[in-house]
Amino acid sequence: MKKSGWVRKDLLGLQELSKEEIELLLATADSFKEVISREIKKVPTLRGKTVVNLFYEPSTRTRVSFEIAAKRLSADVINIAVESSSVRKGETLIDTGKNIEALKVDIIVVRHNCSGAAVMLARQLRASVINAGDGWHEHPTQALLDIFTLKEKLGRIEGLKVSIVGDIAHSRVARSNIWGLTKLGAKVTVCAPSMLIPLGIEETGVRVTNDIDEALKGADAVNVLRMQFERDTESAFPRQLEYFKNFGITTDRLTKAKKNIIIMHPGPINRGIEIESAVADGLNSVILEQVTNGIAIRMAALFLCAQANEKLKIL
Amino acid sequence: MPMKEKARIMDKNGLLRTLTRMAHEILEKNKGTKDLVIVGIRTRGAHLAFRLSELMEKIERHKPPVGVLDITLYRDDLSSIAQQPVVHKTEIDFDIQNKKVILVDDVLYTGRTVRAALDELIDFGRPLFIQLAVLVDRGHRELPIRADYVGKNIPTSPKETVQVRLEESEGIDEVAVMENHE
Numbered sequence: 001m002k003k004s005g006w007v008r009k010d011l012l013g014l015q016e017l018s019k020e021e022i023e024l025l026l027a028t029a030d031s032f033k034e035v036i037s038r039e040i041k042k043v044p045t046l047r048g049k050t051v052v053n054l055f056y057e058p059s060t061r062t063r064v065s066f067e068i069a070a071k072r073l074s075a076d077v078i079n080i081a082v083e084s085s086s087v088r089k090g091e092t093l094i095d096t097g098k099n100i101e102a103l104k105v106d107i108i109v110v111r112h113n114c115s116g117a118a119v120m121l122a123r124q125l126r127a128s129v130i131n132a133g134d135g136w137h138e139h140p141t142q143a144l145l146d147i148f149t150l151k152e153k154l155g156r157i158e159g160l161k162v163s164i165v166g167d168i169a170h171s172r173v174a175r176s177n178i179w180g181l182t183k184l185g186a187k188v189t190v191c192a193p194s195m196l197i198p199l200g201i202e203e204t205g206v207r208v209t210n211d212i213d214e215a216l217k218g219a220d221a222v223n224v225l226r227m228q229f230e231r232d233t234e235s236a237f238p239r240q241l242e243y244f245k246n247f248g249i250t251t252d253r254l255t256k257a258k259k260n261i262i263i264m265h266p267g268p269i270n271r272g273i274e275i276e277s278a279v280a281d282g283l284n285s286v287i288l289e290q291v292t293n294g295i296a297i298r299m300a301a302l303f304l305c306a307q308a309n310e311k312l313k314i315l
Numbered sequence: 316m317p318m319k320e321k322a323r324i325m326d327k328n329g330l331l332r333t334l335t336r337m338a339h340e341i342l343e344k345n346k347g348t349k350d351l352v353i354v355g356i357r358t359r360g361a362h363l364a365f366r367l368s369e370l371m372e373k374i375e376r377h378k379p380p381v382g383v384l385d386i387t388l389y390r391d392d393l394s395s396i397a398q399q400p401v402v403h404k405t406e407i408d409f410d411i412q413n414k415k416v417i418l419v420d421d422v423l424y425t426g427r428t429v430r431a432a433l434d435e436l437i438d439f440g441r442p443l444f445i446q447l448a449v450l451v452d453r454g455h456r457e458l459p460i461r462a463d464y465v466g467k468n469i470p471t472s473p474k475e476t477v478q479v480r481l482e483e484s485e486g487i488d489e490v491a492v493m494e495n496h497e
Contacts (some may be wrong), residue, residue: 005401024401031385031402040438043388073388303388303402310393 009309010122010129011301013138014179022180026148028300029293036072036295046075046306049106053079054096055132056112061267061291062132062142066109069298075107097121107306110134115172128305130298136170142266143176145297147184149290150221153262158185163215165191165247166225166274169198173266174225178204191215192247212247213256221262224249227274240273250276254284262286318476318493324451324469325490333466334363337448338370340464345415348375350443352414354382356432357403360420362483363450367419379417382407389431405435412440417464421479423449426460451490453477 006024014022035043051070053063063079070077080100091099093112100108107128110118115135122129133139151157162181168174168190181188182205189207190197197208209215216222229240254261263275263285271277280287325333345351348371355364361383372378385403418432429447436445448464453471469477469492476493480486 028402031404034404034406035388038439042438044434045388045393300402307393 006304006308007311009126009305009312010118010131011140011305012118012122012129012131014140014143014176014183015138017179017183019183022144022147022183025144025297025300025304026151028304029144029148029296032072032299032303033293033296035299036292042072042074044074045303046070046073049073049075049306050104051075051077051107051109051302052100052105053077053132054082054100054108054110055080056082056093056110056117057133059111059132061294062111065291065294066130066132066141066298066302069295070107070302072295073299073302075302078105093117093121094124097125097127101125101127106309107302126309128309130301130305133172135172136175137172138176138179139172139266140176140180141294141297141301142173143180144301145290145294146173146177146223146264146266147180148293148297149264149286150262152289152293153286154220157181160186160220161189161218162186163189163191163219163222164225165212165215165222165249167196167227168192168201168225169196170228171225173223177223178206182206189215189219193243212249212253216249216253216257216261219257219261221264222249222257223264223266224269224275226266226268227270229270229273240270244273248272248274248276249279251278251282254279260284264290267291317496319496320491321475321494322492323489324467324477324492325488327488330450330488330490333450334366335370337450337464337466338367338374341367341417341446341448342371342374344446344463348377348379350413350415351379351417352382352409352411353379353417353419354384354407354411354432354436355419356428357383357385358484359479359481360384360418362481363421364417364419367417367448380409382409382411384418384432384435386428386431386435389435391427391431407439410440411436411442413443416442416445417448418445419448421450421481422477423447423452423460423462423465424455424477426456426458429460430458450479451477 053066067077109130109132111132112134115137117134118129118131164174178188191209265287269280353364353368355361364381368379368381383406385405387402446463449462450466452462452465452468474495478491478493480489482488
């Protein structure tokens with residue numbers, strides 16, 4: 001780790017990262033966490049750099065988190081929401097990216113509903129690209145902040161039993177978590193109704209179950225995914241009730257789990273659908289700490305990619 | 316690049332005597348340890364800061380608090396952080412407002428590290444003043460910065476390097492001048 005450091009101009013996903021690279025990101029974020037707890041929460045590291053948040057999907061927390069992270073590093077930040085941009089006039093992603101680059105922007109944080117969008121953009125641009133979620137593919141900074149929070153709480157990742165519950169099939173958060181956690185030596189279980197488990201997921205080394213009690217039993221942590229019923233066209237309400245009954249994380253169900261089980265959720269939470277209010281607000285929940293840690297992780301990602309890109313320019 | 320040792324400047328006892336003298340000088344100039352805090356620059360400046368604090372305790376029976384500064388995020392050369400791939404933590408768990416701050420580093424050279432350290436320190440509050448203590452001053456300043464306390468002045472050429480090795484990081488206490496053979 002000491003020799004190589006970070007040499008990537010982009011952060012696109014956890015699948016392509018080595019264990020050492022993930023550990024470097026986590027260690028760097030740990031130092032940034034000290035910065036954001038200072039009275040003056042700002043360091044001059046990225047002074048003169050410009051970060052553009054290019055979001056093709058609605059997002060408040062991830063965009064705000066990236067914006068705060070960039071500002072804490074003294075970078076200038078510009079937000080582009082697609083509803084009000086020339087994408088509406090038919091501009092392609094690559095053209096938009098190249099135009100942003102022509103404005104002398106250093107880092108583009110992109111969220112897109114197509115899997116692979118960030119990778120495609122990164123290949124075409126000299127600017128750094130950070131993936132803030134692409135389709136069902138990856139959401140690396142979310143998984144990193146989940147792992148960071150777990151490590152902070154339990155002191156390690158290796159050997160931990162982590163269950164991910166919810167719509168695994170359509171979740172980039174689940175995929176990034178699976179890559180990251182398994183690389184660091186955690187034992188991952190995914191739990192959902194069969195129709196929400198993607199075919200072949202076992203090949204990533206995870207255990208699959210349809211039984212929520214089995215997923216909770218012996219687990220050190222459970223990552224509860226958001227159920228995205230708003231995407232349904234059919235009447236969702238009866239299905240929400242059914243999901244809560246069979247997969248919802250409730251105080252009652254947790255009586256059979258480890259006493260100190262850690263409850264995580266990437267947000268925004270659907271109270272009474274995937275998680276009971278008492279659990280979301282309970283002592284085992286680290287949901288709001290995840291939000292705080294997200295800033296430290298995104299500062300680390302921006303810093304490492306900017307620094308690596310600076311070195312590439314010299315070579 | 317290969318480096319050859321040119322001269323051994325200090326051994327364990329020499330280092331102890333020098334640090335003891337510096338501790339006395341700091342105490343003399345500041346009239347004791349009242350409001351005195353010591354902040355070392357990672358990594359060796361931090362080790363020296365802890366040692367100076369302990370030496371002062373022996374003299375004054377009061378130990379000034381010690382903080383550690385990591386200046387990576389304040390450097391003026393983002394691309395050359397290559398030598399230090401991991402950003403470490405700054406640990407100053409006391410208020411520096413209106414305190415007499417002794418900033419400690421092992422070698423004073425261009426002055427750029429000290430410049431970064433001053434910027435970072437000031438983001439933590441407004442100290443009464445900041446004084447600089449260095450074990451070795453090797454010259455070749457690129458900024459208008461000077462030390463208030465110097466362990467030893469070692470005139471060097473830019474081709475040479477001064478290596479401070481400490482028990483805490485290298486397992487041995489010594490200072491050597493190294494020559495660059497290209």
